[in-house]
Every structure is written in C-alpha cells, then in structure tokens.
Amino acid sequence: MKKYQIISNEVAPHEGYAKIASDFEGTWDGVRLNIDNDYLKLFITSFEYMNGMQVAHLNMYSNTELTFKNALKENKKFIIIRIGYSGAYSDNKDYRRFNHDGIFIYNTNQPFNIEYPYQVNSQWITIRFSLEVLEFFDQGIESKFDKLLNNDEPFFHYYTLDPEIEGYINEMIKVEDNKITRKISFFARALDILASLKEKLEKDQLTSSNIKIHPDDFNSMVLLKDQILFDFTQPPNLNDLSRELGMSISKLNRNFKAVYQLPILQYFNQHRIEETYRMVKYSDKSLTEIADDLGYSHVGHLSRTFKKQFGFAPSSIRGTLY
Structure with a gap:
C-alpha cells in the first residue's frame, strides 16, 4: 500500500x-x-x-x-x-x-x-x-x-x-x-x-496570526517547516528552496511568515536554540555532542548563542560542561 x-x-x-x-x-x-x-x-x-x-x-x-x-x-x-x-x-x-x-x-x-x-x-x-x-x-x-x-x-x-x-x-x-x-x-x-x-x-502574550494564503501555498509551507527542521545541522538554503517550490525568495519568505510569523532563517534559528535548551536541560549528552547534533561550529559557538538568547550560560542548568 x-x-x-x-x-x-x-x-x-x-x-x-x-x-x-x-x-x-x-x-x-x-x-x-x-x-x-x-x-x-x-x-x-x-x-x-x-x-x-x-x-x-x-x-x-x-x-x-x-x-x-x-x-x-x-x-x-x-x-x-x-x-x-x-x-x-x-x-x-x-x-x-x-x-x-x-x-x-x-x-x-x-x-x-x-x-x-x-x-x-x-x-x-x-x-x-x-x-x-x-x-x-x-x-x-x-x-x-x-x-x-x-x-x-x-x-x-x-x-x-x-x-x-x-x-x-x-x-x-x-x-x-x-x-x-x-x-x-x-x-x-x-x-x-x-x-x-x-x-x-x-494579556497579549500571544500574537494571533490568521493565515490567509492560498490553500496550496499553505500546505507547501507546512511541509517546508517539517523539511527545514528535520536536520538542525543543515540550515535552509533559500535559493534551493525557491527553485524547489517554484517561487521567488521574497514570496517564499512572505508565505512562510504568513503561517509561522517569522522568515525562514529566523524561524530555523529560533527553533534550533529552543531545541538546544531542551537538550541541555533534559538530555544526557555533553555540550560538545549537542553542538555536533545541532550544527554549531563548536561548543563555544553554542555557549555564546545560548547565553545571548537566555541570559545565562548552558552550564548553569546542568551539572557538567563537557
């Protein structure tokens, strides 16, 4: 079947x-x-x-x-x-x-x-x-x-x-x-x-985004979201995605933002740092392993990005750094 x-x-x-x-x-x-x-x-x-x-x-x-x-x-x-x-x-x-x-x-x-x-x-x-x-x-x-x-x-x-x-x-x-x-x-x-x-x-802590794009474009954006978040070691290439979906980069980002409130690269980076937090807090992996799994160039890159986003070092929410 x-x-x-x-x-x-x-x-x-x-x-x-x-x-x-x-x-x-x-x-x-x-x-x-x-x-x-x-x-x-x-x-x-x-x-x-x-x-x-x-x-x-x-x-x-x-x-x-x-x-x-x-x-x-x-x-x-x-x-x-x-x-x-x-x-x-x-x-x-x-x-x-x-x-x-x-x-x-x-x-x-x-x-x-x-x-x-x-x-x-x-x-x-x-x-x-x-x-x-x-x-x-x-x-x-x-x-x-x-x-x-x-x-x-x-x-x-x-x-x-x-x-x-x-x-x-x-x-x-x-x-x-x-x-x-x-x-x-x-x-x-x-x-x-x-x-x-x-x-x-x-309390206006959530921003409502009522999706008003063509149903075919909406379905494409939902599938695209799965594609770009499937592997955090591979940041999305807008030129490749544009050719694959047959639309300009500006339309691609416009449709994606209509659904997910962020352009593609910002959305990817936001979800990668959220995934970093989850792995640091809940997984048994070292920061070096997490950096490799999520596509950071090295553990220092992970630590700097983490601290910039959350205001504290990843080591503060777990027992060991490496």
Missing part, C-alpha cells in the same frame, strides 16, 4: 479511527487504536467528553503516503487545537521534542487536506470542542479567546509552543497507560491548555 486517503470529519474522528483500523488490520476499542505493521505504525489514545468534546494523543510512523480529507458536517461547528511535535525519545524519558509544529487552532467550517509526514516519527495532541463547551466555562464573561473562536468564517491560527503548555502535554502523556487516571488527566490537562491560551491572549 503506497497511498491512503482518510475521508472523515474533524467533528467525529472516531469513525475514521474505526475505518483505518479495519483497512490496516489493526484494532480500535473506542479508546485505543493500535496498528503495527510494515505499512503503518499508528497508536492513538482518544477520549470523548460532554457535548462531543474529544482529547487525543496520536503517535505515528508511516511507510504509506497518508492524507486526511475533512468531510464537512452540516450544522456542526467545532474548534480544533492541534499541538504537534516530532522526533525520537532520548534515553532520558523526560526529554521529548515538542517544538516542531507548535499550536494550530482552526474550525471545521472548511474543506481542507492534511498530508502527514512520510517515514518520520510524528506525534500530536488534539483537543476538539464545540462552542457550547467554551460557553459553559466562560460564565458569560467575554474574552479575546472567545472572539477569536466565535467566527463563522474559516480560519487557521498558529502559535509557537511555550514551556507552560509543553509541560501540560508531558503530564498528559506520562499517564497515558494508567487506565485508572488517564481519562480524568487528559480532560484536566486539556482544560489547563485552554485556560493558558485564553490567559495569554487576554
């Missing part, structure tokens, strides 16, 4: 889970999906709550080209928060790479396709909820978050992933195999994420 398209809808994803489990000879019991074969490795934990609210963690490695097509469902208006990350786990089980995709918020009032990464380990969290759920927790108090989501027009918003929300995701995943607490924990952490986003928007 070389290509596979999932035709489902974001309002009722469990229907799609059941079909893909059948097509790939996996299992789906209403909470856990397990597929483990040469074509696809897909593991999902998904819970449903009041008013159709759903919270899920998905982990996938595919040797099949997978695409998802959203089939619109009339009279059903849901909001989707998708928090994605990719990369392998290190020996230190507390270390995960969450930074690649950031946070997408969009509504279901639109047709769209999602092309999943091919032969790359990908994981993401999804929180789906209706506006009724939002109103239940709002207690009649209007906020910037409400205004953002109460929009009948199609929208996509993108935000970078900050440490607070990353921490909530870590807590969610740690209890995934605990059948006694996991459903409650998924729900609690999802509410924490919603509350954090709401508070940050209210």
Whole structure:
C-alpha cells in the first residue's frame, strides 16, 4: 500500500479511527487504536467528553503516503487545537521534542487536506470542542479567546509552543497507560491548555496570526517547516528552496511568515536554540555532542548563542560542561 486517503470529519474522528483500523488490520476499542505493521505504525489514545468534546494523543510512523480529507458536517461547528511535535525519545524519558509544529487552532467550517509526514516519527495532541463547551466555562464573561473562536468564517491560527503548555502535554502523556487516571488527566490537562491560551491572549502574550494564503501555498509551507527542521545541522538554503517550490525568495519568505510569523532563517534559528535548551536541560549528552547534533561550529559557538538568547550560560542548568 503506497497511498491512503482518510475521508472523515474533524467533528467525529472516531469513525475514521474505526475505518483505518479495519483497512490496516489493526484494532480500535473506542479508546485505543493500535496498528503495527510494515505499512503503518499508528497508536492513538482518544477520549470523548460532554457535548462531543474529544482529547487525543496520536503517535505515528508511516511507510504509506497518508492524507486526511475533512468531510464537512452540516450544522456542526467545532474548534480544533492541534499541538504537534516530532522526533525520537532520548534515553532520558523526560526529554521529548515538542517544538516542531507548535499550536494550530482552526474550525471545521472548511474543506481542507492534511498530508502527514512520510517515514518520520510524528506525534500530536488534539483537543476538539464545540462552542457550547467554551460557553459553559466562560460564565458569560467575554474574552479575546472567545472572539477569536466565535467566527463563522474559516480560519487557521498558529502559535509557537511555550514551556507552560509543553509541560501540560508531558503530564498528559506520562499517564497515558494508567487506565485508572488517564481519562480524568487528559480532560484536566486539556482544560489547563485552554485556560493558558485564553490567559495569554487576554494579556497579549500571544500574537494571533490568521493565515490567509492560498490553500496550496499553505500546505507547501507546512511541509517546508517539517523539511527545514528535520536536520538542525543543515540550515535552509533559500535559493534551493525557491527553485524547489517554484517561487521567488521574497514570496517564499512572505508565505512562510504568513503561517509561522517569522522568515525562514529566523524561524530555523529560533527553533534550533529552543531545541538546544531542551537538550541541555533534559538530555544526557555533553555540550560538545549537542553542538555536533545541532550544527554549531563548536561548543563555544553554542555557549555564546545560548547565553545571548537566555541570559545565562548552558552550564548553569546542568551539572557538567563537557
């Protein structure tokens, strides 16, 4: 099987889970999906709550080209928060790479396709909820978050992933195999994420970026993001990317900035330094090894860049320098 398209809808994803489990000879019991074969490795934990609210963690490695097509469902208006990350786990089980995709918020009032990464380990969290759920927790108090989501027009918003929300995701995943607490924990952490986003928007700590480019260009930018962050030892070459995508460098940067709020090279450097912080703090690797893994010319280059960004030396958050 070389290509596979999932035709489902974001309002009722469990229907799609059941079909893909059948097509790939996996299992789906209403909470856990397990597929483990040469074509696809897909593991999902998904819970449903009041008013159709759903919270899920998905982990996938595919040797099949997978695409998802959203089939619109009339009279059903849901909001989707998708928090994605990719990369392998290190020996230190507390270390995960969450930074690649950031946070997408969009509504279901639109047709769209999602092309999943091919032969790359990908994981993401999804929180789906209706506006009724939002109103239940709002207690009649209007906020910037409400205004953002109460929009009948199609929208996509993108935000970078900050440490607070990353921490909530870590807590969610740690209890995934605990059948006694996991459903409650998924729900609690999802509410924490919603509350954090709401508070940050209210305090103008997040800059809203409503994506308004052609759908084909949007898909190209999403795939480009995966490409440039796949290997931090290879900074993106704008001339090569321009030729590959058939657009000028100025249009390339303009489209990329429309989605991710930064030009390509700044985005790459920002994510590389964030990844540096994670590896310094959580991995067992020496700074020399981290410098090699992330494409710094030498450990001194890493240390200077780190201190310029964070205001303190990398050695201050770990035991040894080399």
